[in-house]
Every structure is written in C-alpha cells, then in structure tokens.
Amino acid sequence: MTAAMPNFLPVAPEIFVFSMACVILLVDLFLSDARRGVTYLLTQLTLIGAAVLTVKGMSAAAVMTFNGMFVGDALANVLKLAIYGVTFFGFAYSRDYLRERGMYRGEYFVLGLFGVVGMMVMASASHFLTLYLGLELLSLCVYAMVALQRDSGQSTEAAMKYFVLGAMASGLLLYGMSMLYGMTGSLEISAVRKAIEGLSADNVILVFGLVFVVVGIAFKLGAVPFHMWVPDVYHGAPTAVTVYLGTAPKLAAFALVMRLLVGGLEGLAVSWQSMLIILAILSMAAGNVIAIAQDNIKRMLAYSSISHMGFFLLGIVSVSQNGYSSALFYVVVYAVMSLGAFGMVILLSRAGFEAERLDDFKGLNQRSPWHAFLMLLVMISMAGVPPTFGFYAKLLVIQSVINAGMIWLAIVAVLLAVIGAFYYLRVIKLMYFDDADDKAPLGGPADVRVLMGINALALVLLIPWVGVLMEVCRAAIRALAVA
C-alpha cells in the first residue's frame, strides 16, 4: 500500500513554530542567566517568522491537507495572525516581571510557543481529532505555566484547580464528540455536517452529544455556570502567565466554537442557540455583578472576562454570517483590551511587589499621567464607551442580535453592560481622583512602554479603519461557509 505524500506547505507556520520551540529549548540549555535575553529574542523572532509564513501562505481558497485533518482558510489565517500578535505583546510585557521573580527561564517561552502551536492547530482544525488534540496541547502548556512559580502555594492551587476542571471539561467534550461520531459515523467536520443534514434536527442522541459538547466549550470559555475556575486561576497564576492565558486562548476558544458549533453542527442551531442564550445571559449577569465586589484587579478582570465571553456568545447566538463575524471582531478586540489591562498590572508590579489590588491604581495620574491615560483608554474600551473599539464591537454584536429578531436579548445585554461600566469607571476614578499611597514614578523598560502605548492607542486611533477590519472578519467567516 502506498500513501500519497501530504502537502506540507499549508502547515509551514505550525512546523516552523514547533521547530523553533525545540531549537529554543536546546539553545536555552547553554545560556547563562545573564544572557537569557537570547531566548526571549529568539521567541519573538519565531512569532514574527510565523506571521510572515502565514501571510505568505495565504490563498483565496481554503486548502485542505493531511487527509482532511487540516484546513487553511481565511478564518484560520486571521485567528493565527491575531494569536501571534497578542502573544508577542504578552511576552514583551512579561519579560521584566519574570526576571524580577526568578522565573526568567526558557521554559516559560518554550511552553508559551508550544501553546501557540496548540492554538494554531485548533484554528485550522477540520477534524474532531485535531481540534481536540490542539486543545489538549494548549491546555497542558497553560497548566504547567500556571504552576511555574513553584514555591507559591497560590499558583499551585490555581494550577491544580485548573488541571482538574480542565481535564473534566475535556472528558465531557470527548464524550459529546463520541456521541456525534456514533450518530454521524465520521469525525471529519464537513462530513458530520452533511450527515446531520440527513438526520432530523431534534434527533435525541445528536442533541445529547451536543449538550456535552456545549458544556465542554463553556468550561473552556469560562462561561457561567462553568466559570468557577476563572477567577482563581487568573488570580493565582503569576501575572505574566495571566496575560498569556487571558488573551490568546480566547481566540483559540473562538475557533473551537466556530469549528464545532458553526462548522460542524450548524444543523442543530435550533438546539444550541437556546443553550448559548442561557449561558450568555448568566455569564453577563454573574460576571458583571460579581466583578463589582472585587478589590483585587486580577479577579475583577477575570469576572470581566466572564462577562465578555457572555457578550461574544451573543454574536454566535444570532446564527447568521453577520453575527459570527461580529463575534470574531469582538473576540479580537477583547484580546487586545485584555492584553492592555493585564499589561498595565504587570507594569505596576515591581520586584517583590504585586500590583494586584485596586488600591494600587490609586493616583496613577500623579505618578505617570501617560500610563493613567493608557489605562483610561483600555477601561473605557472595555466598558464600551465611544469612540473606542470596545464600543464598535459591542455595537456590532447587539446589531446582529437585533437583526436576528431577539430585541429582548439585546436590551438585557445592554443593561448588563451598563452595570459592568461601573467597575471600569471605578478604576478610572481611582487613577484620577484619589491620592497615591506610593508616589514613586513608574519605571519599566522603554520597549515595553512603547508597546503598551501602541496597544492602548490602537483601541482609539485605528477607528477610521474599523470598516476594513470588519471586512477582514466578514471575509474570514465567509470562507468558513464556503468550505
């Protein structure tokens, strides 16, 4: 029996990142602590190289390879580019934080890169098996990264909780997939889609499998009532890891939702629509209300991420091309905002001091007006105040919900977003109207300050090009529908 050689070209970015991660793993072995910067530079170069490869490999039509296990379409490319960008910034923010805490070792970057490979695999999965393996690859890296600060009881506890709940979620997801396989006879997403068209939408076993799949996805997204791990993990993990796990994996989770629910199971949309509505409303309500009671900024941002995940699910709920593309836009904007917020938490931390409490943001304006301004931009964008990207993202999602004829849902979403605005504005109040306890001016290396500036200003200055970005998202979603 002979097998045709698969086309390796579309997988070039994955292969590149993986090989570079192995190279970095070896190079790091021979570096002294003083020259650890080489590891960091190589890591960042890897991400840039992967971006170049992805851009070069882009083609108008979707490319399938490895016997339909891998698909390179516009959605995958957009998500991958966003993942590289977000991770690049995240690594840059983390560098000093890691060095000051004795965690500046190759493992952080290597595990981070392996996690990126996992996310890339998920972004271009066209088979349940690859989707699941990508998810496991990502999760394993993140579990280890959370526990990387070995002597901290808090991190270990967070990693333990994350690991146990994550393993359970994977089990649920797999069980759901096995049910779908039992009914449709295939694991290939396009074949599953075709098989479901031939069955009735209220087939008991299909819905049974779907429930497990949705629960698994909700666990991974951190949507209420499967959100218990989010605040503990965000809080317990070293902030350098929180900035990693609070940003790029959300994009991968979007890929999970799109590939599974929309790509494979759109025939069951009637069933998952109502499930997602419940998840979305609960997430927005619980996330926004509980965030108000937090005095730890990492916990507050964790609850805020729960509410944002609820909001993004609204875009999926509308079951339309417009809805999906607005959800994609929302997730990308959320990743950038979250990056900015956690980046600022890192910037405020120093050796032996974690700027975790909200009080640490008191009087930031007196210490550094520029940074206070950047944080202001991030916060109003998260709250959804015009003229920021956060506002447009929320607007587009709400629009798609209204177009789908669910006006009540749009009203609920807006009301809950208004409640959420309270705690974002509280941060602004603390920064501008309260006196600083600690008047030391803000430090931080020059490149991080520049990147931080780009990160936050992008939320406002890129507004004239919002149409272009929307069009990119639309094209990405259209590609999925064609495939």
Add this chain to the structure above:
Amino acid sequence: MDFKQLAFYFFAAVLVFAASMVITVRNPVRAALFLVLAFFSAAAVWMQLHAEFLSITLVLVYVGAVMVLFLFVVMMLDINLVRLREGFGEYLPIGGLVAVLLVLEMAIVLGSGPFGIEQMPEPAPLPADYSNTRALGRVLYTQYLYPFEIAALILLVAIVAAIALTMRRRKDSKYQNPGKQIQVQRGDRVRLVKMRAEKKS
C-alpha cells in the same frame, strides 16, 4: 447465551466492580491494585472486539509500566488516609443521587434506537492471518499522520512541563567536577609541614 456473551458479561461485571472499588476502597495501594484489575478486564473486553494490539498494549503499558510506577509512588508517599477520606461521606448522598440519575437518563437516551444491538450487524469474520497491528500502523502513519505528530508534541510538552515543575538545582547539593579531579596536583591535597622532632620529655 453462548460462551462469547458469557465471557463479555463476566469481564464487564468485573470491570465495573473493580472500577467502583478503586474509588471506594480505603487503602490507596489496594485502590491501585483494583485499577490493575480494571485494566485487565478492559483488555479482555477489547480482545473480544478483535482489537488484540490495543488490548495487549493496554496490559503492557498500563499494567506493566504505569501502574507499577504508580504503586511505587503511592508506597513512597506518606499519605494521610484519614484526611484523604474527609468529606467523602458528606458528599456521597447528593453525589450518588446525581450519578444514579445521570446513568439512568443516559441509559434511556442511549439504550434504544440507533445504538441498539440490532442496528449493529456482526462484521464479517477476518481471515486468520489478518494483522491488527499492521492495519493500525498503516493508518497511523498515513491517514492519521497529523494527529499522530500532534500527540507526539503533547508528550514532549509533558516532558518539558514535568522537568520544569520538578527539577531544582539546590545550592547546597554536592557534585563532582571530573576536570578538576583529573588536574589535581599532589600539592593541592598534601601539605608537607617541616617540624622539628619532638624531644622526649
């Protein structure tokens, strides 16, 4: 009921019994041993499904390697059994109720219709020289190459993570430097001290 069915029910019953013993038995060593029994019965069930390779691998890898390692760890750790059991009885009624309900619901949904036994005709018997292993190897390195490679990557990550989380270079640990040992001169180790012979008093 022919012999095949009898064997299946026997192994399945042992499997369920062993699995429930794993989580209820008091002693962790016994729990590990029950897990071995569970793996054996599962391997026997797989054997009946004509999956000889997987079944033998299960015994070799899990029973032979993983469980032995596991037993070592369990025996080396000083586990406080009382604390381990804390809260088990407390959550048992509600947890058990939920579990029983879930099993019943799943049985109702899955027990009928498309998963019924009459829907699955017995596959045609395979020739005597049919090699399960060869068939697996063929698809593993052709059709399933991509997932296979990702699985390998996951194992690599597991190694990296395990080492990153457990390896510590202790400052006070003593180790030898062979280069220095070879280059050592007599003068480094022995110091000749001239002393005047002591007088007898």
